[in-house]
Amino acid sequence: MKRLLPFLLFAAATARAEWNAGVARVDITPTEPIWMAGYGNRTKPSEGVRQKIWVKALALDDGAGARAVLVTSDLLGFERDMAEIVTQRAKQKYGLERRQIAINSSHTHSGPVTGMVLRPAYPIGPEHEPAIQRYTTKLLDQVVDVIGAALEDLKPATLTFGQGNLGFATNRRRTVLRHQPGPVDQDVPVLAVKSGSATRAIVFGYACHATALSDYQINGDWPGFAQAAIEKDNPGATALFVTGAGADSNPLPRRTVELAEHYGMVTAEAVAQAMKGKMGTVNGPLRTAFDTIDLLFTDIPDRAELERRIATADPAAKRHAQFLLKRMTPSGKLWDRHPYPIQVWKLGDLKMIILGGELVVDYSLRLKAQYGWADTWVAGYSNDVFAYIPSVRVLKEGGYEGGGAMIPYGQPGPFHPAVEESIMDKIERLMKSLPARR
Ligand SMILES: [Zn+2]
Structure with missing residues (x-):
């Protein structure tokens, strides 16, 4: 029996995932004046840069052949056409399937307009189009390259996960409709990636609009300041922000640079406290799934x-x-319909549910109640930002998130009431399609 022991130990060691992780970043700060995304009341292009903006990528390989790349960006959002160009090129160049790439945006309202996202919102004259086209073309090249750079950087790593708490997200529908319920999601999920004692990446999330600022200076808004503060606290590490179901949340009060920096600082502190607390080891395997469902519009x-x-x-x-x-x-x-992207990643017991559009908070709360408050991470603003995604409650209440925002998004009408159950049902089916264990 004694002679078998070394073999058994070896078998036990290899049964666990042996993560490899790679991290990369690329500066996407506009180099010329460009129309800024998010608000319909801006009347001219950007006038300067308050802070550099970035696309960042984290590549994960579970040591058993499964890979995924998370892309985050200081942008309002990627639309489907842009995400398709990136993922098709990434397939040709790196052999990655669609399910293996997630593209999230911070939804900063102080970044450039890209592609056709939210186009009817803006009074953009034809003289401003060339800068948007130049920027978008270069951006797509940069995103493909940064995915490749993250894959080239793959090296042995350990992953830990925990959740912190943060309080500045306010349900913004209550500011105009004070009698309505004001749910928010104040979890701060944190995934830390280390090699030896060096922290290489810190992925963190929060469910809140990046709308502290509204002037003509390019910047990442509070998520940009948060990432910069986390990187200052952790020299050598790259901070990647993943927007949650923050469609109906705003950082309040707002509209001063001091407040945007303050929210960045308290977010960094929430992340630091989470990392000092009980972070659980994330084991493999890595499992990925992606599909679309048709969401139907009404009143066309x-x-x-x-x-x-x-x-x-x-x-x-x-x-x-x-x-x-x-x-x-x-x-x-x-x-009369739109293909809605739904992506599910499992990193061992950690579930990442990665959804398109401006996702209202009800989805996050419902999904965490269903799949586990401790180890479910819900992201919105991923893979295709083309509309607000209301729950049935918000759809019935109406207002901007319930249907009014279809105007600036250029969609033909509000969603059919089946929207929520269609999404929940597809997530359940994708979850079940992924075996949790090897
Ligand atoms: Zn928004």
Whole structure:
């Protein structure tokens, strides 16, 4: 029996995942004035840079052939067309499948407009289009390259996970509708990546809009300041921010640089306290799944209705009607559905549920109640930012998140009430498709 012991020890050691991790970053700060994303009331392009903005990538390999790359960005969001270009090129260059790449954005409202995201919101003149096109083309190259750089950086690593707490996210629907419930998600999930004693990456999340600032200086808003503060606290480490289900949360109060920096600082402190507390070891295996479901729109206008709106509506609704009219088929049809991206990653017991669009908080709270408060991480603003994603509650309450935001997003109408159950059902099916153990 004694002679078998070394073999048994070896078997036990290799049964655990032996992570390899790679980290990379690329500076995406605009080098010329460019229209800024997020608000419809800006009247001119950017006038300077308050803070550099970044795309960052974390590559993970579980030592048994499974890989994934998380991409985070100081941008309003990637739309489907942009994400497709990146993931198709990454497949050709690095052999990664769609399910192995997640692209999240901080949703900063102080970054550049990219592609066609939220286009009807902005009064952009044709003279401002070339800068947006130059920026978007370069950005897509940079994202593909940073994925490759993270893969090239793969080396043995340990992963730990814990959750901190933070309190500045405020349910913003209550600021105008004070009688309504004001749920928020104040968890700060933290994934720390170390090699030996060196911390190489800190991935953290929070469910809140990056809307502390609204001027003409490029910056990452509070998530940008948080990442910079975490990197200052942890020399040599890259901080990557993953936006949660913060569609109906704002950082309040807001609108001063001091407040944006303050929220960055307290976020960094929440991350530091989580890392000093009980961080659990993350074992493998790594499992990834990705699929889309069709979300249906309702109340889709016909040509006569759009022409009526162009004649009578306010400037934003008029831009929306013009946007739709240009995209109408010769027979007068608009699209009636959108392919909604749903991605699930399992890192051992840690579940990352990575969803598209501006996700309201109800999804996060419901998913954590269903799959576990301690080890479920819900991200919104991933892979395709094309609309707000209301729960049935928010859809029924109405307002901006319930349907009004389809105007700036250029979608034909509000979602069908099946939206919430369709998403929950698909997540459940993807979860079940991933075996937790080898
Ligand atoms: Zn938003």
